[in-house]
Amino acid sequence: MVASLDLAALLGQAVIPAAVLGLAALGELLVERSGRINLGLEGMLHISYGAAAAVSIATGSMAVGFLAGLAAALLLAAIYFFTVEVLGVNQAVIGLSLVFLGSGVGVILGNLGGGAAGPALGITTARVVAAVLLVATTLGLYLFLQRSWVGYVVRSLGENEKAASMMGVDVRIVRAAMLALQAVLVAAAASLFLYGYTSGRWTAGRITGQGWLALGMVILGFWHPLGVAIASYLLGLLYSVQSLLPSLLPPGAVYAVLVDAAPYIAVIAAMAIASIIYRKTGHRPPASIWQA
């Protein structure tokens, strides 16, 4: 059957976009569970993508490229930490500034690569790497956040910072650690995007929107690693169907608009539906980042 073959292909195709979104979202999940929102996620992805491209093209090594992407993401995490945790600047101000700082510098860095093609993963390898990374990170974070006592430490900060610090949680160290872990996952997402999705070739703005969508995945996955992974995979599926949309839908010009905007419209709608479901079922997200 052609249809079933197509389905299998689609499921496979979805893995890479799902892993890119999922890794970025899982990093944000850690930060949000510790009671902060890093709106700068989009910028982190941009700068990591640009740095990884420039360095992997220059050195020919994907590993070194990844490390460069990690260094760039860590730089933004450090700025966030110093301004928000140490100085006490509003986290939304810094987060949004980091979006522009990260995407601005990301393009400058990416341009250093001169548009050449860098090293890349083969399509099969890329899918295997993506699947392994996503599954391993999801399970790892599940065990860490929900099953280990350090996970309780992190979550206690997201629920009640004052109580946590009275119990002896060193707020700054935990937040710094979560931001650093976020940088690692963002670098992994950006590298996967570069080596597995865009065949080692950097294009300005190619990664646009991934960070914002990942922020949405955290909400849709209800701040739980498994939920975030599932939400990311579903959106990954939408991405792999996206190119087929025009042929699937009855002819008509309006649909052309919907194709580009489909992931965003879908996520807005899903967030609205999810919030109704959460309210009906009495679920509460981490207290410190809930605003009703």
Add this chain to the structure above:
Amino acid sequence: MRQAPIVEAECVTKVYPGGVVANDCVSLAIYSGEVLGLLGENGAGKTTFVSILAGVLEPDSGVIRVKGRPVRFRLPRDALRNGIALVPQNPMLVDAFTVAENVMLAARLAGLRIGLGEARERVRELSERYGLLVDPDARVWGLSMGERQRAEIVKALAVDASVLLLDEPTAHLSPPEAEALLRLSRRLASEGRSVVLITHRLREVLGVADRIAVMRSGRLVGVVEASEASREKLLEMMFGERLAKQPLSEPRRSRAAAGGVVLEVKGLWVLGDHGEWSVKGVDLSIRAGEVVGIAGVAGNGQRELLEALVGIRRVARGTIRFAGIDVTGKGPGARGRLGMAVVPEQRLGWALVPSKDLVFNVALGFYSSPRGPYRGVVVDWGGARRIAEKIVETMKVKTPGLDAPVEAMSGGNMQRFIVGREVLKKPRLLLAMNPTSGLDYAAAKAVDKILVDVASAGAAVLVISEDLEELLNVADRILVMNKGRIVYEAERPFDVEKIAAAMVEEVEGT
């Protein structure tokens, strides 16, 4: 008979930004196996002192020694590792976790390697041994104040704390609960631990403490052996020369007959934050010129009731009639326009915008008052300033200036400002919750007097308070709230025993 102290503070000093000297060279030793009462009126610096011992605050100067060794606590964890645990006045637990999860977390952070199963076991065991009745698997948000307090104590015991600092542990407890807690501190001391019991209630320290330390305006006035202490002596130490000038309790006042009904609540049902019924079928009516008090242990639905009356919490069932109009479905704006004034439970963020100046906070407070400084949508800032000036003058508010942020004022001055603002609205109905909490004696008396004066001027006044003493002084009628219901109604002369009993008797469930 006493050995070397287990904890010793030497000339500990703490000055808050703005120059308030909270601790002025306080030196105090704590010995093993004793209950040390730490007595003083609100604002004397007791909480600051124990917060420093517990690593919550860092002192500006001074030395703390544990078993003779100087230590420096940067975080509460450092104190915990030295066996010092603080049980704060408002329990500090993670709401979304169970009691056992909280205990496991605290134990791990104190360096004990225990898992969730062991934590559960330990809670069960401690709870049994000391009769604390704490369910290890209960989520904290579902617990009453008393249960939370006991969970805090279990938590401290679970990490093998040898020094327990109990900050006003009885503030939110019913009399029998408080009794049990005092007995528990005695027992813990007899097992060789040290208990520091902070309170402003003389009776409590005289009953259980071995020694009593008294603080006044940031200084340690003295330490006396409980066997040598007397009520009079302690009072003199607490209040100094002011004692002679002010009687401790005012004579009961008499009141003219009350007028027409201003607020009438019928069969009110309200949901709490977690979807549980917090107010269950409350009936209430207040006449002009009368002060009605609502007594009860904290967390029995008083806050939700007030929020429903103010109009910021949805009414599930029942009706609220105010000034002859059904306002059940109306918001705070409509009620404000009809002449409702509110003194909320918390000052900053609930009554005042902390970073804004006095003039702005007048404009906000009067936002929907018919007497507000507004001409239609236009704000009359000059008018707001005149009102602010008037409040500062009549209420003797000490402030750096009308243009200084309200957060720069002390708690007492903030409260005077809030009460002054609400009274100046010449309200038909004044709602106040714990209006004197955290105020020193004189300020509390002044606020209570104003509440009575407002009623005398013809307004209906509802005071919800955890402080029964206060209600006995100001109220014409007292309703007792317990588990979301009004379980008892008393008129003058009050039968204090019955009121206290109604506050704590078991009430049948929904």
Add this chain to the structure above:
Amino acid sequence: MKLRVKLVERAPTERGNPLLYGLAGLAVGIVVSVLLGGLTPAGVGGTASALMTVFGEPSRWLSALPYFTAIAASAAGLALAYRAGFITIGAEGQMVAGMIVAYWLLGRVGAGLAAGLFAAALAGVLLGALVAALRLYLLVNETLASLMLNYVVVSVLNYLVGGPWSAGGFTRTAPLPPDRTLGVATAATIVLATVLLVEAAYRFTRLGVAVDSVGLSRRAAETYGVGFHKTIMAAAAIGGALAGLGGGLYLVAVQQQLTSLNTFQSLGYGYMGILAAWLAGNVIAATLASSWLLGLLYLASTSLQISRVPWSFALAVQAIIVVFVVSAVTLSRYRIVLVRESQ
């Protein structure tokens, strides 16, 4: 012995002058930006001289007028929304929507200028209200929803200029008729007047009390009768009106036709408006100054594009300056203390 740097919060009355701290932050931010220029083909020297040229020659200052017009229109409304604690980033989409609607009325329907600009503002209002409604009634995070709507609006624009409104096979429309355009100075004046009008509304009407109290202490606001929903809705709608109007004005005064945009770069002024709002400390009138500054920086970077510096350099520089200025202003609340520690 160990030395530890500690920040001790000062009492509200003893704080440093935020303006001086901010200017110091601005200076440091510019230095860091020039250093960042070292990563671009222009190099540190080229970047420094580009900045010198723009800032040093007053004759150039007016060249930033088109950018100022667009940035200020979005920044002022965003500042109002941020004051209310409503962290929208939808000004970009509102501007683009304003351009689309204005073009439709002026270029295709043939309506008058006033009608076109009014409709542009209305489009912004509707988008702003949509985000506010999603936030208020469905609890959808406004930052994410507004950003995603930006992308949706851009794809609507791309569809229109690539299809039904395309002129001559290009992804752009035909230019507006000359009698449906305005001078840049006129457009800037309209924005200036509108921003001052909003500032006046903030300062002298209930709007200011409502917006500030809702943003700083929602509970206190509601207790005394300030409607949370009403206030957020008002702030979102006013912000949308400004941004939509700004889009319309940018169309009639500067671009005079619609061209396709990529979602990444987009038009960009709505995003710069976010930075301008924070830079102004969310003081509405002050966004006029911060928008001018960001406009000049953008102008400097466009002159650098000749030496193959990517346009995004401007974005990075603007963000760096915001981070430094905002951090410096925050620092004015603290004293820096060195603590000596034994152990």
